Amino acid sequence: MDASRNGGLETGAELVQAQAELWNHVFAYTRSMSLRCAVELGIPDAVHRHGGAATVPELVAALSLPPSRAPYLRRLMRLLAHAGFFSFDDAAAGYGLTPLSRLLVCSPGAGGQDLSPFALAMLHPVIVSPSMSLASWFRATDARNAAARVPFDAAHGRDFWAVAKDDREFGAAFNDAMACDGRFVTDVLVRDHSYVFRGLASLVDVGGGSGGAARAIAAAFPHVRCSVLELPHVVASVPPGERGGVEFVAGDMFEHVPKADAVLLKWILHGWDDEECVRILRRCREAIPTKDSGRVIVMDLVVGSSPADERATETQLLWDVMMMGVVGSPERDEREWRKIFEDAGFSGYKIVAVLGIRSVIEVYP
Ligand SMILES: C[S@@+](CC[C@H](N)C(=O)[O-])C[C@H]1O[C@@H](n2cnc3c(N)ncnc32)[C@H](O)[C@@H]1O
Numbered sequence: 001m002d003a004s005r006n007g008g009l010e011t012g013a014e015l016v017q018a019q020a021e022l023w024n025h026v027f028a029y030t031r032s033m034s035l036r037c038a039v040e041l042g043i044p045d046a047v048h049r050h051g052g053a054a055t056v057p058e059l060v061a062a063l064s065l066p067p068s069r070a071p072y073l074r075r076l077m078r079l080l081a082h083a084g085f086f087s088f089d090d091a092a093a094g095y096g097l098t099p100l101s102r103l104l105v106c107s108p109g110a111g112g113q114d115l116s117p118f119a120l121a122m123l124h125p126v127i128v129s130p131s132m133s134l135a136s137w138f139r140a141t142d143a144r145n146a147a148a149r150v151p152f153d154a155a156h157g158r159d160f161w162a163v164a165k166d167d168r169e170f171g172a173a174f175n176d177a178m179a180c181d182g183r184f185v186t187d188v189l190v191r192d193h194s195y196v197f198r199g200l201a202s203l204v205d206v207g208g209g210s211g212g213a214a215r216a217i218a219a220a221f222p223h224v225r226c227s228v229l230e231l232p233h234v235v236a237s238v239p240p241g242e243r244g245g246v247e248f249v250a251g252d253m254f255e256h257v258p259k260a261d262a263v264l265l266k267w268i269l270h271g272w273d274d275e276e277c278v279r280i281l282r283r284c285r286e287a288i289p290t291k292d293s294g295r296v297i298v299m300d301l302v303v304g305s306s307p308a309d310e311r312a313t314e315t316q317l318l319w320d321v322m323m324m325g326v327v328g329s330p331e332r333d334e335r336e337w338r339k340i341f342e343d344a345g346f347s348g349y350k351i352v353a354v355l356g357i358r359s360v361i362e363v364y365p
Contacts, residue, residue: 031083034076036123038085039116041065043077044097044104047086053094113184121177122322126163126170130155130325150328160327165233175210175234182212182266185299185355190220193354196362197262199293200224204260206253206284207268209234214264215244227260229253253280257287266299271327274340281344281363290365296346298361303333305353312357319357337361 038044046062047054056074060067077095081088085104087096097105106114121127130151136142137151148154156163164171189196197203197217201224205214208228218226225247228235232250249258254276257263263284269277281296288294303316320331330336334351341349341363349363 031079032123034079034083035085035119037076038080038101039104039119042106043080044085044101044116045107047095047097047101048105048107053089053092053096055092055094059095113187115180115184117173117176117180121170121173124170124173126156126167127152127322127326131322134325151325152327161231165231171233172237175237178209178267179212182209182214183216185266185358186213186216186220188355189360190216193352193360194220196297196352196360197221197224200261202226202260203262203264204229204249204258204287205264205266206257206280208264208266210238211243211246211248213266214246217264218245225260227258229257253283255283257283259287261289261293261295263287263296264299265296268300269298269340270300270323270331271329273329274336274343276329277340278344281340281346285345285365288365294365296363298337298363299355299358300361301331301357302337302351302353302359302361303331305334305351305359315357 041063043059043063046059050058050062054062056070056077059065059077060070060073065073077086078088080086081095084098085101087098088094089096103113103115104119106116130137133145133155134151137145137148137154140146144157145154149159152163153159158166164174197220200221203214203217203224203226205211205217205226205228208214208230211228214226214228217224226245227247227249229249229251231252235248235250238248251258253268265280265284268280272280284296288296301316301319303320304313316331323329323331332340337351338349346363346365349361352360352362354360
């Protein structure tokens with residue numbers, strides 16, 4: 001065999017090993033979709049309600065599935081257990097929760113760290129479908145793809161924010177995803193890194209969605225006056241009775257940011273290009289005091305900032321390409337962040353890598 005034709009692979013064993021690796025990547029979406037199925041069916045919750053472990057027949061009964069589906073559920077559970085979502089006890093043939101699936105339990109009183117809305121929104125067809133036609137967008141040979149700024153716009157004929165506004169079901173799913181992450185991250189910060197909120201009497205969460213983070217901050221620090229600046233349709237979707245002491249202000253962060261000791265920008269800047277980020281940051285700088293504790297608190301990815309861990313880097317790069325498809329803007333490394341902070345007139349910043357693959361960046365006026 002001509003080894004050069006196969007990238008230097010010599011033996012049949014090497015070739016089939018490479019083929020198996022290729023298959024793993026080809027079918028990786030099956031893992032994501034099996035996860036989506038498990039969350040939609042409520043499998044983590046059913047295991048939790050069953051005392052933390054359940055067999056397949058017990059799951060079929062708990063989920064009210066037709067008994068004929070049991071053999072198929074067994075296969076789904078085998079993959080999910082292999083992927084780390086469930087443990088498997090051979091003797092009892094029972095599936096148990098793992099740290100991963102505990103994050104997907106939504107029963108009240110189960111610990112309150114339910115990230116299932118995030119999994120459902122990110123695996124929603126509105127977000128996943130543009131990735132089916134990435135190559136067409138790159139080629140840009142037809143009018144639709146040539147005119148589209150990003151693959152999402154080509155697939156849906158509108159940009160992400162227009163779809164989130166007009167498609168009520170998707171918009172609500174997206175807001176729920178952001179809110180559950182806001183609660184989750186704030187709980188971690190309040191518990192282990194509360195210095196992030198030191199010295200504040202007021203905080204405005206710019207683009208704070210339905211207020212998941214702001215409500216959690218207000219609950220943990222009752223002396224901090226918390227508000228959310230959001231687009232009018234998002235503010236209108238939050239019932240007054242569910243605002244948890246947080247003031248909601250309808251507006252546009254490119255125009256004006258209400259005054260506060262600190263501005264929180266959580267998962268905002270990664271959705272905009274550099275020039276837009278500088279415009280948002282200038283409005284934020286105008287909103288905070290130039291001395292004492294005045295600061296902008298950015299929560300976002302800093303590519304390369306996590307410990308040298310191949311999987312963490314891969315997750316950051318997965319985020320980057322997902323963002324490329326949906327809104328276009330990049331996940332940034334430290335050099336790219338520094339440039340936009342400087343261009344917006346800030347005097348300094350500090351990156352605190354305490355949120356797994358995300359960081360808190362304190363930016364000083
Ligand atoms: C990726 S989400 C982040 C939500 C929230 N900060 C979080 O991390 O959970 C971006 C948010 O920015 C809001 N947004 C978009 N454009 C905006 C604008 N011009 N002014 C204010 N908010 C805006 C969206 O409605 C959305 O809730």
